[in-house]
Amino acid sequence: MVESSRQQIRMKTGIEETFSSLKRQFRGDLLRPGNEGYSQARGIWNAMAARSPALIARCADVVDVQSAVRAAAAAGVLTAVRCGGHSLAGFSTCDGGLVIDLSLMRHAAVDPQARKARFAGGCLLGSIDAATQQHGLVFPSGVVSHTGASGLVLGGGFGWLTRLHGLSCDNVEGFTLVTADGSIVHASARENADLFWALRGGGGNFGVVTEFEVKLYPLRSVVLAEGLCLEDDISGLVQRWRDFMPEAPDQLKWNLNLRLAPNTENVPVEVRGRAVASESVLWLGDPEEGEPYLNHIFSLGNPIAVSRRVVPYLALQTMADNEFPHGRRYYTKSGYFKSLDDTSIEQMVQALATVPSPATQIELAYLGGAAARVAPEETAFGDRSSPFVINLLANWLEPSEDAENVAWIRNLFNQLRPSMAPGVYVNFMSGDEDDRVPEAYRERWERLVEVKSHYDPNNFFRLNQNIPSKKSLMMEKEREE
Numbered sequence: 001m002v003e004s005s006r007q008q009i010r011m012k013t014g015i016e017e018t019f020s021s022l023k024r025q026f027r028g029d030l031l032r033p034g035n036e037g038y039s040q041a042r043g044i045w046n047a048m049a050a051r052s053p054a055l056i057a058r059c060a061d062v063v064d065v066q067s068a069v070r071a072a073a074a075a076g077v078l079t080a081v082r083c084g085g086h087s088l089a090g091f092s093t094c095d096g097g098l099v100i101d102l103s104l105m106r107h108a109a110v111d112p113q114a115r116k117a118r119f120a121g122g123c124l125l126g127s128i129d130a131a132t133q134q135h136g137l138v139f140p141s142g143v144v145s146h147t148g149a150s151g152l153v154l155g156g157g158f159g160w161l162t163r164l165h166g167l168s169c170d171n172v173e174g175f176t177l178v179t180a181d182g183s184i185v186h187a188s189a190r191e192n193a194d195l196f197w198a199l200r201g202g203g204g205n206f207g208v209v210t211e212f213e214v215k216l217y218p219l220r221s222v223v224l225a226e227g228l229c230l231e232d233d234i235s236g237l238v239q240r241w242r243d244f245m246p247e248a249p250d251q252l253k254w255n256l257n258l259r260l261a262p263n264t265e266n267v268p269v270e271v272r273g274r275a276v277a278s279e280s281v282l283w284l285g286d287p288e289e290g291e292p293y294l295n296h297i298f299s300l301g302n303p304i305a306v307s308r309r310v311v312p313y314l315a316l317q318t319m320a321d322n323e324f325p326h327g328r329r330y331y332t333k334s335g336y337f338k339s340l341d342d343t344s345i346e347q348m349v350q351a352l353a354t355v356p357s358p359a360t361q362i363e364l365a366y367l368g369g370a371a372a373r374v375a376p377e378e379t380a381f382g383d384r385s386s387p388f389v390i391n392l393l394a395n396w397l398e399p400s401e402d403a404e405n406v407a408w409i410r411n412l413f414n415q416l417r418p419s420m421a422p423g424v425y426v427n428f429m430s431g432d433e434d435d436r437v438p439e440a441y442r443e444r445w446e447r448l449v450e451v452k453s454h455y456d457p458n459n460f461f462r463l464n465q466n467i468p469s470k471k472s473l474m475m476e477k478e479r480e481e
Ligand SMILES: Cc1cc2nc3c(=O)[nH]c(=O)nc-3n(C[C@H](O)[C@H](O)[C@H](O)COP(=O)(O)OP(=O)(O)OC[C@H]3O[C@@H](n4cnc5c(N)ncnc54)[C@H](O)[C@@H]3O)c2cc1C
Pocket: 045, 080, 081, 082, 083, 084, 085, 086, 087, 088, 091, 092, 102, 121, 122, 141, 142, 143, 144, 147, 148, 149, 150, 151, 152, 153, 154, 155, 156, 157, 158, 159, 203, 204, 205, 207, 208, 209, 210, 324, 427, 428, 463, 464, 465
């Protein structure tokens, strides 16, 4: 009790020091509780992680980022870094501390001849897609355009193009970041190679990334086919998906979402609210070449409401935006499978009978392809050997329903866990899973701790799936003794 009120006083004093130091030179906005715009700036995507920072430093440029890091580190202030604010765990905000908010830094510059781009640390996926599509180019990223690019890329990043072009982090050639002492550091294959390795999967542990240099690929449109498979056909369909995907060409991405059919126009009225496997199949190549694959997939499981069309890339990248709006309540648990056994499939299908919220989904994706061909030691990204990724994502509105929704996810996760391979994708973890962070990195853990200890010895950047420095590990051990 006494210790926590001492901490609160230290934090308040530290925030006052940080504010007075910043207000002299800061070019962006400094927002404190009560200021106009504070309430809006405080919110992040997941309403389960609503918190009240004492200061939001909305940086205008890299110099602002340096000033904010230096001032907060000197004053010992708890600091969160925010790009898109989509951390499922709520790491991009905090109570009583500082938020370094990069939302004014959303510039993306494309070099179409070289098929390369540079984008700033506050970019959303949509900011990058808009810039690259002007030249008919794409950067492989995630599937919802309002997601922040920094958090996604630093944790790995997968989406529609992963099987063809690899993870987002596999397509980064350079990072510019502000480290914990306020220095600007560049990391690439030639410069600070260990840091370059760590930043490709190691999350926000090493500094504030202010610029990414990335590779692009030509793509303007894709073939998208969708359908719904009902109740008794779901298990059989998932089994066939499991058996088919390991042999599928890289141009094919076939995702399944197990859920209750939504109340939307494209779903027949008599199906709404019933358990379904919602199928999205993407063909990234010559449409004629893809046809036999799509015909085969939609010959399985008696699908209804089947559609097939060519869609512009920007339409693809925004089509799921409304399904995951800001301000709802979300809770997730995720894991990998080397292969998906029939019992696990049955457990997922059975669980739909008791799902508390109609917006909740069991997302099934198969990676493999280009992502699996990158050698495991090449990046810090956790796991490339288990191609099946399962994400249990609860999505509901009312705080009074928190316990029920969280319990449903935990219960299903506990049933599936014994069949899962070790490991987890750090960007699909909740805030109550810090014990799984070493599991996420496994044989990469010691090397990550070394890099962390070099660039952030005091663990200043700790609001993340945290890799502690050696010093912070030692201090924790001392506190426990
Ligand atoms: C609707 C939705 C869709 C998603 N879809 C996908 C998907 O298709 N593929 C996928 O791989 N993941 C996906 N995710 C997960 C996503 O990768 C993570 O939520 C990721 O953290 C989002 O990044 P952000 O920048 O918005 O996060 P923020 O909440 O802003 O930050 C998350 C973490 O990253 C750190 N961070 C943020 N910016 C920086 C920076 N510039 N420098 C250093 N550290 C920084 C923060 O400190 C924090 O620890 C999705 C998430 C949501 C909510």
